[in-house]
Amino acid sequence: MGPPSQATGQLRLKFASSPWGLVGVLLVHHFGLWAWTAWRRDLPLLLVLDRWDSHHYSTLVLDGYSWPLWAFLPLYPGLVWLVRQGLGGTLPPQVVGAALSTACLLGFVAWNTHHARQGPVREGMTARTPWGWFVFLYGPASFALHSHHTEGLFLLLSFGALACASRGQLLPSAVLVSLCIFTRNQGCFVAIAAALLAAMREPTWRERIARFSLMGCLALVAFGGLLFFEWSRSGDPFMFLKAQREWNHVDSLWGAIRGLWFGNPWHKGFNGWLVLRNVFGAAWLVFGVMLWRRDRALGLYALLSLLVMLPQGDLGNAFRFGAVLFPVMFVAGDWLATRPKALRWTVALLLVWLNHKATHAYAIGKWPY
Numbered sequence: 154m155g156p157p158s159q160a161t162g163q164l165r166l167k168f169a170s171s172p173w174g175l176v177g178v179l180l181v182h183h184f185g186l187w188a189w190t191a192w193r194r195d196l197p198l199l200l201v202l203d204r205w206d207s208h209h210y211s212t213l214v215l216d217g218y219s220w221p222l223w224a225f226l227p228l229y230p231g232l233v234w235l236v237r238q239g240l241g242g243t244l245p246p247q248v249v250g251a252a253l254s255t256a257c258l259l260g261f262v263a264w265n266t267h268h269a270r271q272g273p274v275r276e277g278m279t280a281r282t283p284w285g286w287f288v289f290l291y292g293p294a295s296f297a298l299h300s301h302h303t304e305g306l307f308l309l310l311s312f313g314a315l316a317c318a319s320r321g322q323l324l325p326s327a328v329l330v331s332l333c334i335f336t337r338n339q340g341c342f343v344a345i346a347a348a349l350l351a352a353m354r355e356p357t358w359r360e361r362i363a364r365f366s367l368m369g370c371l372a373l374v375a376f377g378g379l380l381f382f383e384w385s386r387s388g389d390p391f392m393f394l395k396a397q398r399e400w401n402h403v404d405s406l407w408g409a410i411r412g413l414w415f416g417n418p419w420h421k422g423f424n425g426w427l428v429l430r431n432v433f434g435a436a437w438l439v440f441g442v443m444l445w446r447r448d449r450a451l452g453l454y455a456l457l458s459l460l461v462m463l464p465q466g467d468l469g470n471a472f473r474f475g476a477v478l479f480p481v482m483f484v485a486g487d488w489l490a491t492r493p494k495a496l497r498w499t500v501a502l503l504l505v506w507l508n509h510k511a512t513h514a515y516a517i518g519k520w521p522y
Contacts, residue, residue, distance in 0.1 A: 172262045172286045179290050180255065180299060183512050190516040201516045202247040207301035214246040221399035223392040227382060228335040229303040247301040254305030258298045261309045265479075268316050275319050275350070276447040277480030278312075281487050284497065288486030289479055291504045293433060294472035294522060296512040307336045308477045311343045315451070318347035318368070321354050327368060331375035335382075339477070342457045344372035349450035403466045412466040420467070426520070429507065430471040434459065437475055440485040451480040472511055473522035 191198040203211055206225075213222055213230035214237065229250075237249045269279040280286045289295075297304040314329035330347050333340030348368035352361040380390035389395065401419055403409050408417055415427060437459050445452025455478055462468055475481070489497055515521035 171283065172266055172280075172290075175283070175286050175290050176258065176262055179295065182509075183296050183299065186509065186512055187516050190513060194517065196516075199245050199247060202251060202301060203245075204515050204518050205521070207247055207250065210250060210301055210303075211246040214250075218386060221396040223383070223387055224396035224399070226303075226336055226338070226340075226379070226393060228332060229306050232306065233301075250301030251299065254302060255299040257305035257309040261305075261312055261479075264309070264316070265312060271320075275451065277444050277451045277484050278316060278319065280483040282490040284490035285483040285486035287501065288489060288504065289482035291501075291508045292472070292476055292482055293429075293504075293507045293511045294476045295508060296515055296521070297473050297476050300515075302473075303337055304473065304476050307333060307339070308479065310336060311340075311477060312479060314343050314347045315350060315454075318350040319354075321351065323351060323364075323368065326351065327371040330368070330372050331378070334372065334375045335379055337477075338461070339458055339474075341372075341376070342454050342461075344368070344375075345457070346450045346454035348372070349453065353450065401466050401469075402464055408466055409463040412463065413468075415467060417466045427467060427469060430468045433475065434462075434468045434471045436485065437471070437478070437481060440481050440488070443488070444480055444484050447484075448480075454478075455481045469520070470522045 187201050188198065190196065191201045209222055209225060210230050210233065212219075213225060214234045233246055233250045233253060236253055237244055237246060240249065265279050268274065280289065298308060299305055310329050310333045314326050314333055317323075317326035317329065326347050330340070330344045333343045348365045351368050352365035355361045355364050379393075383392045384390040401417075403412065403417065411417060412420075413431065415424065420427075437455070441452060441455035441459060444455055458474060458478055462470060462474060489500055511521045
């Protein structure tokens with residue numbers, strides 16, 4: 154047995170590399186950076202927490218839906234409104250949203266680690282090494298997981314839906330899938346993956362088709378509920394899709410493809426940040442295919458989530474879209490854990506740098522997603 158100081162050092166190192174230690178470091182880093190940025194640049198801290206889509210969510214909480222905010226699905230702003238009303242209705246929405254999202258991130262860590270202790274876990278459902286957790290938590294736009302965005306809520310719901318489906322718990326999975334559909338457009342991909350996970354537990358094709366069909370029907374009911382909400386509030390069941398035209402979108406397959414080399418009309422000059430998003434997208438594709446080879450359901454979820462960005466004409470939202478894809482990030486981190494030490498720490502430093510820059514960009518109003 155070593156001296157007490159050595160044992161204490163090993164204990165601290167073990168905690169720092171655990172999910173709880175890493176998420177604690179992440180929260181201190183990000184909130185500390187935002188507070189420092191607000192002080193150095195003489196910016197109101199509430200403004201720093203209310204940039205880009207966060208501001209749109211605040212508008213939804215305070216004033217309700219109007220064009221083009223129909224593009225944002227209702228569950229997250231509705232929950233923020235409900236919590237804010239329960240706390241007296243006076244707190245800034247971005248503060249309530251950040252608290253809610255942080256709670257969801259912590260809930261995800263707790264549920265994920267508990268799930269891993271309950272028995273065999275499918276590849277990608279949890280990290281098998283501290284590096285898996287590190288790559289997930291220090292993905293480029295992980296600030297969205299604990300700030301006034303949908304990502305923290307969607308992360309918790311999507312993990313729950315997939316975890317329950319993988320264990321054959323159909324009703325909880327169906328409920329969580331339904332909530333995912335009301336949170337983000339990627340909820341439809343969660344529904345497909347959850348149905349596949351539930352079906353693949355069955356021994357015969359007949360039972361698999363029956364299980365997949367049951368989960369699919371329940372997801373369609375939830376999607377019908379979303380369409381009814383849109384129709385009842387706006388008069389058009391597809392208003393959340395039509396509102397998307399306020400942002401850049403292509404009108405042809407060629408436009409989607411040429412966006413990969415920045416060939417669309419709105420691409421003017423060299424943009425290093427778009428290049429970095431393409432690099433991130435390429436890594437996403439590589440590890441998504443790796444995940445596909447190990448688990449068809451989770452791999453399909455990862456690849457569909459990448460493919461759905463192409464109609465936007467580039468990968469300008471790749472950092473944020475990838476923040477919730479824990480299966481890809483876990484697989485990437487666990488792969489990195491097997492590489493030489495020099496490569497591991499080089500990638501780690503690059504990830505911390507990119508994460509820091511994106512988090513700072515959000516604070517000062519530059520595009521961070």
